[in-house]
Amino acid sequence: MKLRTIKYFFKESFTSLIRNRWMSLASIGAVASALIIFGSFLLLSVNFDYILKDVESQVEITAYLEDSVDEAGISELNKSIGAIEGVKEVKFISKEDAIEEFKEQVGRELLEGIENPLPNSFRIKVNDPHEVGTVAEKIQRFVGIEEVKYGKGIVEKLFNIIYWMRIIGMVIMAVFAAVSIFIISNTIRLTVFARRREISIMKYIGATDWFVRWPFLIEGMVLGLIGSSLAIGILAVAYNYLFITVKINLPMIALLPIEEFYNYALGFLGIGMLIGAFGSSFSIKRFLKV
Amino acid sequence: MIEMYGVTKIYPGGQVALKDINLKISKGEFVFVVGPSGAGKSTLIKLIFREEVPTRGQIFFAGKNITRLKHREVPYLRRRIGIVFQDFRLLPEKTVYENVAFAMEVVEASTRDIRKKVPQTLERVGLFHKANAKPSELSGGEQQRVALARALVNNPDILVADEPTGNLDPDTSWDIMNYLDDINKRGTTIIVATHARELVDTMKKRVIQLEKGSLVRDEERGAYSK
Ligand SMILES: Nc1ncnc2c1ncn2[C@@H]1O[C@H](COP(=O)(O)OP(=O)(O)O)[C@@H](O)[C@H]1O
Numbered sequence: 001m002k003l004r005t006i007k008y009f010f011k012e013s014f015t016s017l018i019r020n021r022w023m024s025l026a027s028i029g030a031v032a033s034a035l036i037i038f039g040s041f042l043l044l045s046v047n048f049d050y051i052l053k054d055v056e057s058q059v060e061i062t063a064y065l066e067d068s069v070d071e072a073g074i075s076e077l078n079k080s081i082g083a084i085e086g087v088k089e090v091k092f093i094s095k096e097d098a099i100e101e102f103k104e105q106v107g108r109e110l111l112e113g114i115e116n117p118l119p120n121s122f123r124i125k126v127n128d129p130h131e132v133g134t135v136a137e138k139i140q141r142f143v144g145i146e147e148v149k150y151g152k153g154i155v156e157k158l159f160n161i162i163y164w165m166r167i168i169g170m171v172i173m174a175v176f177a178a179v180s181i182f183i184i185s186n187t188i189r190l191t192v193f194a195r196r197r198e199i200s201i202m203k204y205i206g207a208t209d210w211f212v213r214w215p216f217l218i219e220g221m222v223l224g225l226i227g228s229s230l231a232i233g234i235l236a237v238a239y240n241y242l243f244i245t246v247k248i249n250l251p252m253i254a255l256l257p258i259e260e261f262y263n264y265a266l267g268f269l270g271i272g273m274l275i276g277a278f279g280s281s282f283s284i285k286r287f288l289k290v
Numbered sequence: 291m292i293e294m295y296g297v298t299k300i301y302p303g304g305q306v307a308l309k310d311i312n313l314k315i316s317k318g319e320f321v322f323v324v325g326p327s328g329a330g331k332s333t334l335i336k337l338i339f340r341e342e343v344p345t346r347g348q349i350f351f352a353g354k355n356i357t358r359l360k361h362r363e364v365p366y367l368r369r370r371i372g373i374v375f376q377d378f379r380l381l382p383e384k385t386v387y388e389n390v391a392f393a394m395e396v397v398e399a400s401t402r403d404i405r406k407k408v409p410q411t412l413e414r415v416g417l418f419h420k421a422n423a424k425p426s427e428l429s430g431g432e433q434q435r436v437a438l439a440r441a442l443v444n445n446p447d448i449l450v451a452d453e454p455t456g457n458l459d460p461d462t463s464w465d466i467m468n469y470l471d472d473i474n475k476r477g478t479t480i481i482v483a484t485h486a487r488e489l490v491d492t493m494k495k496r497v498i499q500l501e502k503g504s505l506v507r508d509e510e511r512g513a514y515s516k
């Protein structure tokens with residue numbers, strides 16, 4: 001392709017963008033909304049994931065021992081539990097340790113003179129929080145284990161929430177993307193209509209389909225690009241604000257660093273451009289059949 | 291240059307526009323296609339530059355069967371054909387020069403060629419002095435000459451014109467015909483569909499007469515009617 005031809009394509013596209021400025025703005029707005037909504041859900045779920053990783057690393061299993069288990073049995077169990085796949089760390093807490101810890105929490109005087117009711121126990125950490133359930137089940141089966149406890153259900157629920165958040169984000173994004181494609185294709189249709197005479201002359205002279213098509217594709221892609229850039233800008237400002245607010249007011253919650261957000265920017269530009277290209281190719285198709 | 295064998299064209303509505311046409315037009319010929327309105331003249335022209343495809347029969351252009359041309363091959367056929375319409379079909383917002391240059395831009399000619407060929411071709415149709423005018427500032431005859439220049443600028447093998455003088459007064463029509471004759475004398479094959487009886491009678495070129503879609507007469511140095 002000649003440089004002059006490329007210049008011609010861009011000149012034509014930008015002329016149309018300006019000529020149909022209201023439709024162009026509507027298209028840009030539609031693409032931006034689609035991507036802002038998608039981006040919000042994405043950031044929400046990514047952050048949830050990120051925070052959960054933190055919480056997860058604190059998820060522990062507590063296995064209470066029957067009183068009948070002796071010293072040898074304890075070290076035997078300790079070894080067996082440590083050998084389970086996915087177990088990161090096993091820590092033995094004796095009755096005495098447990099009551100000491102408890103006294104620390106509720107106050108020493110209150111428990112003075114009462115016989116220690118707490119059993120011996122193990123605290124177990126796992127590598128992958130997703131496996132807490134299965135590991136707990138395996139521990140439960142050992143002889144000498146009275147009861148196994150962990151944040152049953154909570155972990156699963158949190159994962160479920162993240163999962164659904166992503167699905168909903170995707171669905172809403174798909175709907176908005178379809179709306180954007182529709183609006184862009186209507187914008188381009190106006191351009192095609194304004195230039196139908198020129199297009200038919202071009203075809204008679206012997207222009208190839210691609211020669212006719214490029215200016216419209218570029219117009220659509222430019223609309224998509226501007227829309228997605230707008231979305232990135234707005235999301236970046238909003239997220240930055242959120243990040244700082246959370247950091248000041250809720251310092252214990254660690255949000256995904258703002259730099260990570262920019263990793264998604266390129267993907268957003270790509271999606272915007274694709275939406276634009278799709279929208280315009282719908283409108284041109286009919287006009288090329290001369 | 292062009293050969294048609296048993297060409298029939300039936301439009302989707304069932305209208306039979308051409309019936310079993312056989313003809314051969316050689317390189318360098320000047321041919322009038324005549325006949326009353328609705329006889330099929332425009333359809334015959336459209337078949338040549340493949341705006342329409344025949345329902346039956348075969349058409350050859352420079353030895354190549356164009357009935358089975360792929361969609362993406364059509365532009366390259368059209369680059370060998372200059373097309374002129376009754377309504378000129380110029381771009382109103384472009385100047386005379388730009389309208390002609392546009393034809394070369396579309397086929398991605400080099401800037402150097404465009405700068406050389408466009409003034410040359412405008413000179414050929416006597417419009418070099420109007421290069422910067424807009425079509426709306428020109429007379430009908432001048433507009434048609436711009437269209438001629440645009441059709442010629444890419445050096446087509448053949449020029450087809452569908453009622454090129456249909457919108458023009460007799461004097462101007464003569465003028466256009468003289469330009470066409472001149473273009474023909476320099477080697478370009480020319481096919482003109484027309485109603486203009488007087489012009490056909492005077493020019494004494496080959497005449498192909500259509501009636502209700504059938505070829506009823508094909509005569510060298512003929513007149514508009516027998
Ligand atoms: N696109 C079309 N669809 C249906 N019928 C058509 C179409 N074009 C032409 N016709 C019909 O075909 C016949 C021949 O038309 P045309 O080739 O335009 O004749 P001419 O140019 O000699 O006046 C006419 O009856 C016309 O109504």
Ligand SMILES: [Mg+2]
Pocket residue numbers: 331332333452
């Ligand atoms: Mg006609």
